[in-house]
Amino acid sequence: MTELYDIHYPLDENNFIATDQVIAMGYFDGVHRGHQAVIAEAKKKAEEMGLPLSVLTYTPYPGLVFEKKELPWHDLTPIAEKVALLSSLGVDRVYRLNLTSKLAGLQPTAFVQNVLLPLKAKAVVAGFDHYYGAKDLQADMAHLQKFANGAFDVIAVQKQTLGQNDSQKIASRTIRKQLTEGDLEQVTAALGRTHHTTGTVVHGDARGCTLGYPTINIWTPETEFLPGIGVYVVRVEVDGQEVMGMASIGRNVTFGEGRPVTVEINLLDWSEMIYGEPVKVHWEHRLRGEVAFESVDGLIAQLENDEANTRKYFGKS
Structure with a gap:
């Protein structure tokens, strides 16, 4: 050790x-x-x-x-x-x-x-x-x-780069910028692994259940580096299992202004109650930015598209 x-x-x-x-x-x-x-x-x-x-x-x-x-x-x-x-x-x-x-x-x-x-x-x-x-x-x-x-x-x-023709040095400051911009493919290439954060499953507004997309809400330690606001494909380690999901880092702007930034994850093919469980979130791919939808129906249609793209990313239909 x-x-x-x-x-x-x-x-x-x-x-x-x-x-x-x-x-x-x-x-x-x-x-x-x-x-x-x-x-x-x-x-x-x-x-x-x-x-x-x-x-x-x-x-x-x-x-x-x-x-x-x-x-x-x-x-x-x-x-x-x-x-x-x-x-x-x-x-x-x-x-x-x-x-x-x-x-x-x-x-x-x-x-x-x-x-x-x-x-x-x-x-x-x-x-x-x-x-x-x-x-x-x-x-x-x-x-x-x-x-x-x-x-x-x-x-x-000597300087390490991502490729023979790449003059840019692999650097932590560059990785931080790429995370903020949601460029996770470059982050993964530079780290040699996916970037991950930890957290605990806590109660949220439970609005996802009414939309047909229940989410787990993650309390992330303040010092950990989250990607920028947006919707992402993730892998989540929870309760001894690894589950695919789609995560939102954002302010839920569809439901009002001035809301705090939250991390909400819809775990695909998962229905267990896991409040209080520690999790590790692997950030794989950015799907899109945060959007304020004019209607709940518009949001649900986008979530359906996000789910399809998440399953496609993992090679599952």
Whole structure:
């Protein structure tokens, strides 16, 4: 099981375990295919050296330290999910270091001496564009070997793209934008898996029952990253089963203005009562945007079309 240590600069070595190890550095939000390439390179190095593989990551998101961001902030992968994904890639330990103004302002030699050496790094691996100190002091991977002064090996992993002819780097910020726009095919390609969120089934207005399309209403933790408003094809893990469905993220604008954003899912071929059950929602494909219908009949006709398209997506009639 992967060990998680929350650490703060300056490091107190009584608060964590460190042995000689290979360290992969990065924020790793989403643990996308670019991050996976970094972990794979670090894993290879760890096996060559016969050492455990660790990840040095940060909290909070670096942008919250360096600039103003809209709150609450939504990571693609909250820490528990990030650790689970890293564990599946063979990571033995995760160090989550508080990214503070003091840490971000360290000269690169101080970062090496006060962070990487106390963690007993024998090799450090990161993406080519990873920074580990004050950016105006050349604290990048290209100069880390010089600052390490032979204390550990350094490996910089080059840019990862979706295809040979694609010049755009796989990046968490791009994935967040694609999720907001509902471009789930690109999100899936970049992550190497579908994006998913979690939640709990709670009571809603029960309006779907009167329309012939009963829905489960999902309370999603505030910090999780939902796709943009729209109607989606989803797979839902619930009560030990995986069920296909069509999900609406929206404000139910047909029934009035100023309504809160909700997540409602019609589970196809499902009739069980599951209030209080935890669920995991896999976001597969965007069907359409949210529409304010002039009549309930118009909404029902659209739902029938959405169901047909959902079944077609899953190859079922």
